[in-house]
Amino acid sequence: MGLYRFLLVATTILPTTMEQALSGRQTTFSEAQGRTPHQELDPAFWNDMAHRDLDRAIQLQKLNLNMAKNVVLFVGDGMGLTTVTTGRILKGQLQGQPGEETVLAMDSLPHVGLVKTYSLDYQVPDSAGTATAFLSGVKAARGTIGVNGRVQHGVCATQKGNEVNSILVLANQAGKSTGVVSTSSLTDATVASTYAHSASRYWDTDANLPWEAIYKGCKDIAAQLVDNAPDIEVLLAGGRQNFLPRSVADMEYPNKFGTRRDGRNLVEEWITTKPGTARFVWNLDEFNAIDSNRTDYLLGLFEPHHMKFSVDRDLDGAGKPTLSDMTQKAIQILQKNSNGFFLLVEGGRIDHGHHANQAVRALHDTVAFDDAIQVAKDMLDMQDSLVIVTADHSHTFNFGGYPSRGHPIFRKTDYNFGFELLDRKPMTSLLYGNGPGYSLSGTRQDITNVNTGRKDYKQQSAVPLAHETHGGEDVPIFAGGPMAHLFHGVREQNYIAHVMKYAACLGEYRENCHSLRKPRATRGGVAVRSWDFQTTIAVLILVVAIM
Numbered sequence: 269m270g271l272y273r274f275l276l277v278a279t280t281i282l283p284t285t286m287e288q289a290l291s292g293r294q295t296t297f298s299e300a301q302g303r304t305p306h307q308e309l310d311p312a313f314w315n316d317m318a319h320r321d322l323d324r325a326i327q328l329q330k331l332n333l334n335m336a337k338n339v340v341l342f343v344g345d346g347m348g349l350t351t352v353t354t355g356r357i358l359k360g361q362l363q364g365q366p367g368e369e370t371v372l373a374m375d376s377l378p379h380v381g382l383v384k385t386y387s388l389d390y391q392v393p394d395s396a397g398t399a400t401a402f403l404s405g406v407k408a409a410r411g412t413i414g415v416n417g418r419v420q421h422g423v424c425a426t427q428k429g430n431e432v433n434s435i436l437v438l439a440n441q442a443g444k445s446t447g448v449v450s451t452s453s454l455t456d457a458t459v460a461s462t463y464a465h466s467a468s469r470y471w472d473t474d475a476n477l478p479w480e481a482i483y484k485g486c487k488d489i490a491a492q493l494v495d496n497a498p499d500i501e502v503l504l505a506g507g508r509q510n511f512l513p514r515s516v517a518d519m520e521y522p523n524k525f526g527t528r529r530d531g532r533n534l535v536e537e538w539i540t541t542k543p544g545t546a547r548f549v550w551n552l553d554e555f556n557a558i559d560s561n562r563t564d565y566l567l568g569l570f571e572p573h574h575m576k577f578s579v580d581r582d583l584d585g586a587g588k589p590t591l592s593d594m595t596q597k598a599i600q601i602l603q604k605n606s607n608g609f610f611l612l613v614e615g616g617r618i619d620h621g622h623h624a625n626q627a628v629r630a631l632h633d634t635v636a637f638d639d640a641i642q643v644a645k646d647m648l649d650m651q652d653s654l655v656i657v658t659a660d661h662s663h664t665f666n667f668g669g670y671p672s673r674g675h676p677i678f679r680k681t682d683y684n685f686g687f688e689l690l691d692r693k694p695m696t697s698l699l700y701g702n703g704p705g706y707s708l709s710g711t712r713q714d715i716t717n718v719n720t721g722r723k724d725y726k727q728q729s730a731v732p733l734a735h736e737t738h739g740g741e742d743v744p745i746f747a748g749g750p751m752a753h754l755f756h757g758v759r760e761q762n763y764i765a766h767v768m769k770y771a772a773c774l775g776e777y778r779e780n781c782h783s784l785r786k787p788r789a790t791r792g793g794v795a796v797r798s799w800d801f802q803t804t805i806a807v808l809i810l811v812v813a814i815m
């Protein structure tokens with residue numbers, strides 16, 4: 269066992285919890301040097317790795333031009349590039365490694381580009397306008413769901429006739445199965461943008477509709493799912509309060525009630541209106557009992573509002589599925605359709621951890637999100653399945669301070685700044701530009717005796733805000749499978765919907781698409797052309813010769 273592994277194992281075993289292991293004590297510089305994996309000192313290590321990566325990159329010159337039978341879109345809500353990098357380090361450290369060298373499931377997707385996230389009216393966007401862009405193919409205003417840019421946020425009168433259809437609707441129309449999985453509420457902005465049209469993301473229950481919206485005939489998002497949405501086979505998320513009337517107590521928390529004023533029980537309505545075997549579940553036992561072979565429709569609503577953060581799952585008495593569990597179940601049900609499927613999987617609470625300046629919560633949810641991507645990759649054949657991973661926007665989250673190699677990601681940085689550190693107080697390598705982590709005592713808080721690895725620790729921020737804001741820089745997009753190479757360079761966010769539609773021959777790309785790009789037979793994992801121009805000419809010559 270190398271010295272770095274010994275130190276990591278020692279710091280993991282000695283404290284009683286992983287939180288303590290990833291926090292607290294500062295290390296000396298000599299310890300830090302000792303964490304560098306020994307094999308990395310050999311130049312052959314880096315040359316060999318680069319040769320393998322180059323071989324894989326050269327293979328990518330043979331493009332996968334197949335038609336995408338299945339499309340899976342993973343959205344890490346608020347997962348900017350800093351979140352990807354630090355989430356990667358955390359995932360590695362949870363496995364006893366230094367962390368930086370870890371390869372995330374999303375890292376292993378071969379094609380990468382950058383996405384410009386601004387909405388029509390804001391440099392720094394929200395999750396509604398952005399989701400409309402990447403699901404429906406047109407940029408929209410902040411706060412609006414499934415409508416084009418002519419709709420003003422919160423003005424129902426501007427909505428009629430300006431609805432836009434998401435790729436989920438188009439996939440449904442083409443005979444594919446569809447699904448939505450999220451750790452957020454089922455009526456929250458990202459997932460609502462697959463099935464709803466609303467001038468405001470906040471009209472998630474009829475109790476939140478303003479008079480103007482009621483008078484002009486706008487419908488709340490939860491009701492739209494039952495009344496107007498396409499036949500979505502799998503819906504797994506939080507948010508059941510918006511599907512239950514005010515008079516009905518929650519099945520898990522008897523002192524909580526539904527939000528609906530109109531008295532409708534949308535869960536019951538959903539079950540009774542589905543043509544096949546439809547099941548509703550709200551806890552892990554019921555979820556695990558679902559036989560995907562005997563289930564046509566599955567609605568799982570696991571919390572009244574959002575599902576719990578990944579690090580808070582142990583506090584849940586009833587037990588709930590992880591994002592990986594939900595992704596696996598969704599694919600098992602959806603892949604029964606020989607026409608293929610579209611599935612959206614959202615890591616919805618990465619965003620909420622950041623808004624609270626709680627990097628521990630945000631990054632553990634990032635790891636859980638990446639685990640779900642691995643599940644999908646393991647279940648799907650990349651010859652016919654397009655897998656995309658991106659974020660809707662970033663956060664003001666940043667990572668710096670020269671921590672040493674393998675430094676526990678939530679600890680105070682071990683770099684010795686000497687006199688450069690003007691207030692002589694320690695700092696964490698994870699910080700925020702704004703948010704509730706700011707100390708209002710007049711000077712920066714001294715965190716010498718603070719455990720910065722606690723899950724409710726708020727990383728320090730420069731500007732005091734009750735809720736940290738989103739960030740406006742580009743976000744990454746990773747992709748593998750048919751037409752994944754079309755994700756490259758720097759693109760507008762609405763381009764994502766167009767590549768998905770083109771790859772799967774949906775919407776405006778349906779005509780001629782199938783004749784141009786037939787699904788190819790695969791031989792040894794490599795796509796082979798089943799019928800091409802030369803073959804056609806050869807057959808014609810043969811026919812003429814015989815005649």
Ligand SMILES: [Zn+2]
Pocket residue numbers: 346395619620623738
């Ligand atoms: Zn947010």
